[in-house]
Amino acid sequence: MSESEIPVGAPCWIDLMTSDLEKSKAFYTALFGWSYETGDQEKYGGYVTASKDGKMVAGLMHNEPGSGYPDVWTTYLRTNDINKTVELATTNGGQVHLPPMDVPEQGRMGMLGDPSGAAVGLWEFGGHTGFQLQAAIGAPAWFELHTKNYPAALKFYQDVFGWQTSVMSDSEEFRYSTLGTGEEARAGLMDSAAFLPEGAPSNWQIYFDVENVDETIAKALELGAQVIQEVEDSPFGRLAALTDPTGAAFKLIED
Template identity: 65%
Template sequence: MPTPDIAPGAPCWIDLMTSDPERAQNFYAELFGWTYETGDEEKYGGYVMAFKNGQPVAGLMKNDGQSGYPDAWNTYLRVEDIESVTDAAASHGGQVFVAPMEVPEQGRMAMLGDPGGAAVGLWQFGGHTGFKIHDESGAPVWHELHTRDYPATVKFYQDVFGWNTDVMSDTPEFRYTTLGAGDDAAAGIMDASAFLPEGVPSSWQVYFGVDNADATVEKALALGGQLVQAAEDTPFGRMATLTDPTGATFKINEVKPAAG
């Protein structure tokens, strides 16, 4: 597969904040075939890069519990001017959780809260230019925001990140807007107000590609994961929702083998 062409505003990176990095590494290595490199402690705080077939697909970092946030996967959007995007977010109903900061030799990052309350990262390319594999088994295949405030959230991503959106569905049962349209879509926003349990905040969800959803569920459970939503067939493939051993939620999507 070619290296992803990541446009400004689109998801470019994911990472896991985990209270048990060693256990998480073992889990995802067994599940997705990942290998790892740990960054310099002084420069990068021991940030771990995950690789699939030698190409970077995700990061892992220690959740020390100081923030009060549970273990979770984070999604980062590519930006070209992180200061102006952060300023725009603050003036369009967002919150700045982490102000723009330099990651030595790699780029610049920030963390925001959108109007629906979901955290989203910003990444301005430097030496690190995002994931190098996408839409394949063992790599991210889709990025989806479950929001409690759908209209304000859609407008926020349009205004702040310049999203050119397409309304995929607009019924009371299923409201869904995508960044881009059809096969070119890069992310989605779902109105989750009707089904998010009380106390569960809006959040970005990561889908990982797998060769066989049912076999992956079985393996994840054997490795200490938990099943949140059983595998089911959808118009977009067979999917399931799981948590890893420390409770971080992720989704899997059975991918079709590449045409020979």
């Protein structure tokens, strides 16, 4: 995807914090056909960029022992002014988990907590302008916030990131809005107060596009993954949720 195709406020990048970098790399290569390039240790701390068919799709970094954080996938939203976004976030009920920092020659990053407790990354473009491939086999396809405080989260992303949202459903059983409408939608926001287990925080979830969900699950299980949401057919495709061999959760979708 080119820079012009990723609007400000939309998901523009994902990365995985993993306690076993080599195991994770092998897993996602087997599952999605990814290849990798490792950045300079001094400049980028050995940050690994994953590509599919030569196009960048994700990053991986080492989760240091004792960090206190579980292995996790993070979604980053694009900002044109990271300092202003952080300022808006703090005045609209958000928290700053990681203040803006320069990534040499690539851009600027930060990490927020929204009012419902979900962590979300920030990325201001420099040399790195986000995904080069999206909504294709082996690439991220959809991004979805599962929130325990739907009204507060919705208002936060509208006010801080300028989201123009569209209501897909507003019933007690299923409350869901999207960033954008129809084919132009970029992300979803779901009222998950009734679904998230007790103690589980609000969180961003990432779907990866695959040719065959059932075959991909079988392969993933052989490689040490676990299924946390059984495969199901939905109006948007065949879906399932897994954790990878080190415990990071992700989803699969077959259109």
